[in-house]
Amino acid sequence: MRVQQATAATGKAPLRREVVPTELGPCTVRLQQGTGGRRPASGTADVYLHGAAGSWTTFRALLPAASAHDRVLIDLPGWGESTTGARLEDFGIEAMARAVTEVLTSLGYRRWNLVGHSMGGFLALHIAAVQPERTASVATISATTFGVSGAARRPLRSLFTFPAFVGMLLAMRSMAVLGPAGSALVRAIGATPVMRPLMSPFFAEPAAIPAGVLRGLGDDARPASFAAAARAAAHYDFGQWRGIRSPALAIRGDRDVFTPQSDLVRLASIIPHVQTVTIPRCGHFANLERPQQVQRLLENLRSP
Numbered sequence: 001m002r003v004q005q006a007t008a009a010t011g012k013a014p015l016r017r018e019v020v021p022t023e024l025g026p027c028t029v030r031l032q033q034g035t036g037g038r039r040p041a042s043g044t045a046d047v048y049l050h051g052a053a054g055s056w057t058t059f060r061a062l063l064p065a066a067s068a069h070d071r072v073l074i075d076l077p078g079w080g081e082s083t084t085g086a087r088l089e090d091f092g093i094e095a096m097a098r099a100v101t102e103v104l105t106s107l108g109y110r111r112w113n114l115v116g117h118s119m120g121g122f123l124a125l126h127i128a129a130v131q132p133e134r135t136a137s138v139a140t141i142s143a144t145t146f147g148v149s150g151a152a153r154r155p156l157r158s159l160f161t162f163p164a165f166v167g168m169l170l171a172m173r174s175m176a177v178l179g180p181a182g183s184a185l186v187r188a189i190g191a192t193p194v195m196r197p198l199m200s201p202f203f204a205e206p207a208a209i210p211a212g213v214l215r216g217l218g219d220d221a222r223p224a225s226f227a228a229a230a231r232a233a234a235h236y237d238f239g240q241w242r243g244i245r246s247p248a249l250a251i252r253g254d255r256d257v258f259t260p261q262s263d264l265v266r267l268a269s270i271i272p273h274v275q276t277v278t279i280p281r282c283g284h285f286a287n288l289e290r291p292q293q294v295q296r297l298l299e300n301l302r303s304p
């Protein structure tokens with residue numbers, strides 16, 4: 001495990017950057033110490049898993065609130081600062097889950113509260129199902145589950161029901177063929193005014209989103225990784241989620257183009273004890289548009 005002493009003053013405590021080896025390649029992690037004392041403050045960590053077009057920075061707006069537990073923000077293999085040496089040819093939900101648990105075990109945590117956005121929510125539910133004894137709670141923010149999985153299997157048939165996802169999938173597949181040039185092109189587009197209309201379907205109030213946030217989403221786009229994640233989700237066995245035993249929360253925005261209300265209804269049929277919440281005037285990124293409300297929901301979930 002490689003450690004860098006430099007810290008970034010974000011939130012109540014600075015962030016510490018570490019690099020942890022995993023079966024999918026080196027994984028870059030940010031750690032924020034909890035109020036419980038020296039790291040690890042306890043055997044339990046609050047773990048944040050980003051989506052297929054994101055990085056740990058997706059959760060910046062949630063960091064200012066104090067936490068009793070350490071926070072672990074992971075750049076998943078293939079995204080953010082975890083791209084060098086990432087083995088995308090071995091990518092799968094199971095392999096990604098093992099990589100996450102490798103990171104947490106290496107850092108000394110025995111249990112965790114999982115928070116996942118979009119693809120990260122999908123991954124969080126899988127980890128909660130296969131590691132029930134180590135999962136204290138699981139919360140998803142606009143998890144891309146049943147609808148997106150079906151669209152990934154049959155994109156052309158889903159063009160009218162999930163146009164935003166199908167359009168992004170086809171664009172990412174095209175950019176992935178170009179290799180590094182495709183990633184550079186996406187980042188270049190992200191730095192132009194074109195990015196706002198392109199991203200507007202994902203927000204309830206796109207004009208209110210700072211330009212820097214939109215540029216960050218462009219910088220974090222990884223076409224090959226996005227395409228690999230879609231392939232992995234396309235043939236997933238959702239019956240595995242019946243093994244989730246921890247308190248569970250599923251959040252979506254009422255204008256979410258990736259996570260329809262029907263996904264939450266179906267999720268509740270598999271996990272009967274899940275709490276489902278639809279946030280009004282909110283799109284796919286509740287962690288960016290409604291961070292205070294998301295934080296309150298997370299705190300309530302973790303309360304005894």
